[in-house]
Amino acid sequence: QLQLVESGGGLVQAGGSLRLSCTLSRGTFSTYGMGWLRRAPGQEREELAKINRNGGATVYADSVKGRFTISRDNAKNTVYLQMNTLKPEDTAVYYCAASPANIPAQISDYKYWGQGTQVTVSS
Numbered sequence: 734q735l736q737l738v739e740s741g742g743g744l745v746q747a748g749g750s751l752r753l754s755c756t757l758s759r760g761t762f763s764t765y766g767m768g769w770l771r772r773a774p775g776q777e778r779e780e781l782a783k784i785n786r787n788g789g790a791t792v793y794a795d796s797v798k799g800r801f802t803i804s805r806d807n808a809k810n811t812v813y814l815q816m817n818t819l820k821p822e823d824t825a826v827y828y829c830a831a832s833p834a835n836i837p838a839q840i841s842d843y844k845y846w847g848q849g850t851q852v853t854v855s856s
Contacts, residue, residue, distance in 0.1 A: 736757055736758050736759045736760055736831070736845050737755050737756070737757055737758070737829055737830070737831060737845055737846065737847035737848075738755065738756050738758060738847065738848075739753060739754065739755045739827070739828070739829055739847040739848065739849065739850045740753070740754050740755075740850065741753040741754050741850065742827060742850030742851050742852045743851075743852070743853070744853045744854075744855065745819055745852075745853070745854055745855070746854070746855055747819060747820055747821055747854055747855065747856050748818060748819065749819050749854075750815070750816060750817045750818075750819065751816045751819065751852060752813060752814070752815050752816070753769070753813065753814040753816070753827055753829070753850060753852075754811055754812075754813055755767075755769075755811065755812050755813075755829030755847055756809070756810055756811045757810045757811075757831060757845075758810075760845075762807055762810040762811075763786055763787070763807045764786065764833070765786065765831040765832060765833065765845075766783060766784065766785050766786060766831070766832045766833075766834050766835050766836050766837050766842075767783065767784050767803075767805060767812040767829065767830070767831055767832075768780060768781075768782065768783035768784075768803075768829070768830050768831075768832070768837055768843060769781045769782045769783075769801075769803060769812075769814045769827060769828070769829055769830075770827070770828045770829075770830060770840070770843075771823075771825035771826060771827045771828065771852075772825055772826050772828070772849075773822075773824065773825040774825075776825075778828075778840060779794060779796070779825075780794060780840060781793070781794050781796070781797050781801060781803075781814070781827075782794070782797065782801055782802075782803035782814060783803065783836055783837055784803045784804070784805055784812065784836075785835045785836045786835050787807075788804065788805045788807070790836060791803055792836065797816075797823075800816065800817050800818045800819075801814060801815065801816050801817070802814070802815040802817075803815075812829055814827070814829075816852070819852075819854045820854060821854045821855065821856045822854075823852060823854050824852060824853050824854050825852060826849040826850070826851055826852075827849065827850050827851075827852050828846055828847050828848075828849045828850075829846075829847045830843035830845060830846045830847070831843065831844065831845040831846075832844060832845075
């Protein structure tokens with residue numbers, strides 16, 4: 734039973750921006766560390782960004798550092814991914830996920846997953 738609902742994916746030109754949102758519908762949002770991950774065609778899942786329970790600590794993959802920003806609003810039970818300066822190689826299905834850990838140490842620490850949203854960047 735999924736407890737996460739995503740929105741904000743779509744088609745954008747290279748150099749453009751998108752903002753993804755993910756809302757937890759059950760449970761206590763503030764008890765979960767949150768992450769954004771993606772899977773491109775023919776590739777394994779890649780963890781892009783994660784944020785701890787109170788939003789005070791973040792970690793980014795080298796592929797998105799300086800371009801993507803993860804944030805959360807615990808009052809809205811929502812985590813966001815602001816994506817700027819998008820490139821064609823960012824094209825993938827993007828997922829949000831929740832972990833009981835303050836900051837998940839590995840992908841298997843994520844216990845709840847959204848259904849994914851497609852992001853396509855054209856050149």
